Amino acid sequence: RHTAGTASDTRFWIPKGANRFHFVGGARFVHGGAMPQEIVVPVLTVKQLRGEKAESRSKRKVEVISPKPTLKMVNNIQRFDLMQTEAVSDQVLPVTIAVAIYEGAEKVSSEEVVTFDSASDSMTERVKQVRLSLSGKDFDRKRDYFLILKDKDLNTEIERYRVVIDLAFTDDFF
Numbered sequence: 001r002h003t004a005g006t007a008s009d010t011r012f013w014i015p016k017g018a019n020r021f022h023f024v025g026g027a028r029f030v031h032g033g034a035m036p037q038e039i040v041v042p043v044l045t046v047k048q049l050r051g052e053k054a055e056s057r058s059k060r061k062v063e064v065i066s067p068k069p070t071l072k073m074v075n076n077i078q079r080f081d082l083m084q085t086e087a088v089s090d091q092v093l094p095v096t097i098a099v100a101i102y103e104g105a106e107k108v109s110s111e112e113v114v115t116f117d118s119a120s121d122s123m124t125e126r127v128k129q130v131r132l133s134l135s136g137k138d139f140d141r142k143r144d145y146f147l148i149l150k151d152k153d154l155n156t157e158i159e160r161y162r163v164v165i166d167l168a169f170t171d172d173f174f
Contacts, residue, residue, distance in 0.1 A: 059090075059091055059092075059093055060092060060093065061093050061094070061095040062086060062088055062094060062095050062117075063084075063085040063086070063158075064082050064085070064097060064116050064149055064158060065083055066080065066081065066082060066083070067081055067083050067127070070164070071162070071163045072163070072164045073101075073134070073163060073164070073166070074166055074167065076133055077133045077134075078131070078133075079129050079130070079131050080129065080130050080147065081127055081128075081129055082114065082116075082128055082129075082130060082149070083123070083127045083128075084116040087119050087121055087126070088116075088117055088118060088119045089119065095115070095116050095151060095158075096114070096116075096151070096152040097114055097115075097149045097150060097152060097158060098113050098150045099113075099130045099149055100112070100132065100147075101134070101146065101147050101163055101165075102146050103143065103146075107135075108134060108135050108139075108145065109133060110132050110133045112130045112131065112132060113152060114128055134165070134167075139165040141165060143165075144162065145162070145163045145164070147160070147161040148160050
């Protein structure tokens with residue numbers, strides 16, 4: 001502690017000199033002396049983040065929501081707005097989702113695949129539209145239909161929104 005000029009009890013081993021070492025091997029062979037990489041040993045202290053700090057540093061996919069809480073279809077082809085909740089960054093990764101309308105486990109509309117990868121801070125630039133067309137069957141407005149957003153990579157459900165399908169008349173051409 002006197003050599004390093006510190007007040008801690010850390011101990012150092014330092015050679016007394018950088019003398020040249022003479023070894024057998026001829027008159028011209030001379031070792032260059034003690035170099036820093038030969039006398040200094042780096043010590044690293046690694047701490048694992050826990051709790052909120054670890055959660056804030058972990059990478060996750062961006063969240064996608066519908067800006068409207070209630071969704072209604074009055075035509076065979078309908079557009080829905082989907083919004084990316086935050087900008088893509090080092091910690092927030094883009095997500096590719098598949099969007100379709102389901103009745104139970106049965107798909108009753110076309111499926112559209114959309115990638116949310118906007119790095120913009122503007123909320124309006126992070127909104128994307130999907131255009132879904134219903135399959136040719138009869139729909140009852142009292143039944144439960146759901147707009148389901150699925151992560152395309154993991155094939156897991158991200159969000160689910162109730163959709164009221166209220167068609168005035170069914171079109172035989174769809």
